[in-house]
Amino acid sequence: YLGESPATLKDLAEKRHPFFAKLSKAKRPVIILGAQQFEQKDGAVLLAQAQQLSQELSKNAEKGWRILNVLQQVAGQVAALDLGYKPNFNLCAPKVLYLLGADNETLTKSKPTGTLVIYQGHHGDAGAAIADIVLPGAAYTEKQATYVNTEGRAQQTLMAVQPPGMARSDWKIIRAISEVRINT
Incomplete structure (x- = not known):
């Protein structure tokens, strides 16, 4: 020490x-x-x-x-940095904000007025609390997925249990949305 x-x-x-x-x-x-x-x-x-x-x-x-x-202190932050994400959320006022498993509580403080917030995830965290629409996603134990850990290494998970109720794997939700045209 x-x-x-x-x-x-x-x-x-x-x-x-x-x-x-x-x-x-x-x-x-x-x-x-x-x-x-x-x-x-x-x-x-x-x-x-x-x-x-x-x-x-x-x-x-x-x-x-x-x-x-x-x-990093937030799950997925390393992957976001790998993808080139830069936190410029406050520079724009989007019509639609799609939160895919986003659980950062700073979002609740900076939600732009007039923005439709769609939350896709599980456990009803901070993102779900500010959402206008909540799409129940499967937890990591309920789906097969690839994640980037805090060391920057890709890790795969396998489904251990079925998702409860209406919850679905993320890709299935996104695929279903892609079939619907929404006029904004």
């Missing part, structure tokens, strides 16, 4: 922490920052210190080894 304050990271980045000597010899060192660190007022400083430490550790690490990592 090295510590729990930003001062520990600063000391490591500046090579003043007693553990730095051992860490700098590692062939596969890892720095993991929680995504919430970037929401703090000193988030930019923490990132700069982590990058500085990562640069220093790369001198002895295996070539191509990824030292600095961010642990």
Whole structure:
């Protein structure tokens, strides 16, 4: 255990922490920052210190080894980043907002006026609470699917149980919607 304050990271980045000597010899060192660190007022400083430490550790690490990592706090965030998603929701006022399993509570604070919100998912989370239309989707245990985990690796699931009631696999819901023309 090295510590729990930003001062520990600063000391490591500046090579003043007693553990730095051992860490700098590692062939596969890892720095993991929680995504919430970037929401703090000193988030930019923490990132700069982590990058500085990562640069220093790369001198002895295996070539191509990824030292600095961010642990996302929302399921699916890594996949969204892989797809090139950028959070520009507040820059537009869409006529229709389709939430596919979106459970981010910040949506409830920024729902544009006059926007039709369609929620597809399970467990009635924050997205369902603001939706005008709720389409019951199957949970991960109730469908075969591929997910990207927080390490950026694709993982497949198999159906363990049947979805309850009217719930369906996501692709079946989207396929059914594609057969209907809606005039807006």
